[in-house]
Amino acid sequence: MSKRAVSKRLLQIPASPIRKLVPFAMAAKKRGIKVYHLNIGDPDIETPEVMLKILKKWSQNPISYSQSQGEPIFLEALKTYYNQLGFSFIETSHLQVTVGGSEAISMALLAVTEARDEIISFEPFYTNYNSYAAVNGIKIVPVLTKPGDGFHLPSVKEIEKKISRKTKAILYCNPNNPTGTVYSRKEIEMLVTIAKKNNLFLIADEVYREFVYDRKKHTSVLSYFENIPNQAILVDSLSKRYSLCGARLGVLSSLNKQIIDGVLRIAQGRLSAGLVDQIMAAKLTDVPHSYFQHVHKEYQNRRNVLYKGLQSIPGVKVPKPEGAFYCIVDLPVKDSEDSCKFLLTDFNLNGETVMFAPAQGFYATAGLGKNQVRIAYVLNTSKLKKCVKILEAGLTAYGKKK
Ligand SMILES: Cc1ncc(COP(=O)(O)O)c(C=O)c1O
Structure with missing residues (x-):
């Protein structure tokens, strides 16, 4: 008997680009590499007491x-x-x-x-x-x-x-x-x-x-x-x-x-x-007002640190984010999914690397966002500074590989 087909709707549901590269991140961790997760908006801020x-x-x-x-x-x-x-x-x-x-x-x-x-x-x-x-x-x-x-x-x-x-x-x-x-x-x-x-x-x-x-x-x-x-x-x-x-x-x-x-x-x-x-x-x-003041200040600092760092990388372009904790960043690459994968599979800087979400999946129009990533600034400023250094070195290594 032929196998009963599952629904067309089911087959049309796309995999989330935020989680798509997770198996590569897991494999990197197995190899002993520390992976900074800037791919997902799961904040490290504490829940109110x-x-x-x-x-x-x-x-x-x-x-x-x-x-x-x-x-x-x-x-x-x-x-x-x-x-x-x-x-x-x-x-x-x-x-x-x-x-x-x-x-x-x-x-x-x-x-x-x-x-x-x-x-x-x-x-x-x-x-x-x-x-x-x-x-x-x-x-x-x-x-x-x-x-x-x-x-x-x-x-x-x-x-x-x-x-x-x-x-x-x-x-x-x-x-x-x-x-x-x-x-x-x-x-x-x-x-x-x-x-x-x-x-x-x-x-x-x-x-x-x-x-x-x-x-x-x-x-x-x-x-x-x-x-x-x-x-x-x-x-x-x-x-x-x-x-x-x-x-x-x-x-x-x-x-x-x-x-x-x-x-x-x-x-x-x-x-x-x-x-x-x-x-x-x-x-x-x-929840005391001070909680929000602290969270707000923290994210604004993170935004500032990330924005400044990204601007200093040759070929990287990003409009200054005004809110939330994300930005869409133009990278000097043709295929951001391939470069994000490279950062997890073929690259590390002193045993560390970073994970981003390729931006293509945030567009409905085919072909758009191919050179972009989404970065979620959900880590503290010293980690973000490290991530910027990793990205800069990773882009140089990726450029040489191509
Ligand atoms: C724009 C936007 N809407 C909705 C959600 C859903 O979040 P949750 O289901 O955790 O409330 C998210 C989560 O990241 C989001 O970024």
């Missing part, structure tokens, strides 16, 4: 399911967080707790698209949007942003050119992963206007909301919730804000009751997010 205390003192037995919408004490804490940001209209009824921002993106796409619909996103974009799109059977139509413009948004005309009868939503990330760009108020207003005029949903991924440097201001989609109440959807996460990547907690928020009621039904199907994680994270309102 007030949260850890909950884990250390945990006594509730058994550990039961939580509510599908979210644990009430956590929903209240989230409401307080949004209210304190200045969005006093946010009630717990506008919030759905998700298993990471990842689930919030998946739910948002499922909520607003049918199979074969299109959504617009600005490339390079967070590579995992590709997997959520493939799972949902929809197409991401890319609008290109360029390093020469600091990866800021193109004109209304350029964006509207990509809208078709199948377009259901614009999905954007601000502050941006992978470019580190922070969109201005004017840019966000442009997106709101386009969404309004073309009757599109506007999905804003704001998981890096607090990571904005040089006294720039972040403009949240929440500022426009009351302007386009049926169209705006917020995707949020606690992973980066509180160094809680492993807790797997995120939020989907909307004033559109049909969306909120619908995603609750999806949430009921998967029962609940983790109870322990939510009770721990409910302490978010007790």
Whole structure:
């Protein structure tokens, strides 16, 4: 009997470029090489102590399911967080707790698209949007942003050119992963206007909301919730804000009751997010302001050190990142995936090397990003300085090999 074929959708789901080279990194480690991981946004910053205390003192037995919408004490804490940001209209009824921002993106796409619909996103974009799109059977139509413009948004005309009868939503990330760009108020207003005029949903991924440097201001989609109440959807996460990547907690928020009621039904199907994680994270309102000041200062320093170091390497180009903890870097190579692999398989500097994410997988348009990498500055400044030296020596060695 011939083997039953698996689904086409399954086969279309791409491997994450962030994790693709992991086997080579593991092999390098086996050979005794130290590998600095600048390929993934898993910060080394400590989780707030007030949260850890909950884990250390945990006594509730058994550990039961939580509510599908979210644990009430956590929903209240989230409401307080949004209210304190200045969005006093946010009630717990506008919030759905998700298993990471990842689930919030998946739910948002499922909520607003049918199979074969299109959504617009600005490339390079967070590579995992590709997997959520493939799972949902929809197409991401890319609008290109360029390093020469600091990866800021193109004109209304350029964006509207990509809208078709199948377009259901614009999905954007601000502050941006992978470019580190922070969109201005004017840019966000442009997106709101386009969404309004073309009757599109506007999905804003704001998981890096607090990571904005040089006294720039972040403009949240929440500022426009009351302007386009049926169209705006917020995707949020606690992973980066509180160094809680492993807790797997995120939020989907909307004033559109049909969306909120619908995603609750999806949430009921998967029962609940983790109870322990939510009770721990409910302490978010007790995290001292000094924690954020420290984290913010640390990342701004890291950004400065990395930016300065990269600029000093011949042939390397990078626009100054304005937020999040990533940047897209032009390398003097033809194939960045090959050079990233070379750094792991054929090169080390005094027993150390570095891992980056090849940028091609952050683009939907074939052929783009081939000479670029995404760097996540998630290590301290002395390690980042070492990484810059390793990259510089690695590029010289790679150039000689070619
Ligand atoms: C832009 C963006 N959105 C969403 C996520 C999802 O994060 P999580 O599922 O940990 O909340 C990430 C994670 O790196 C991200 O960079």
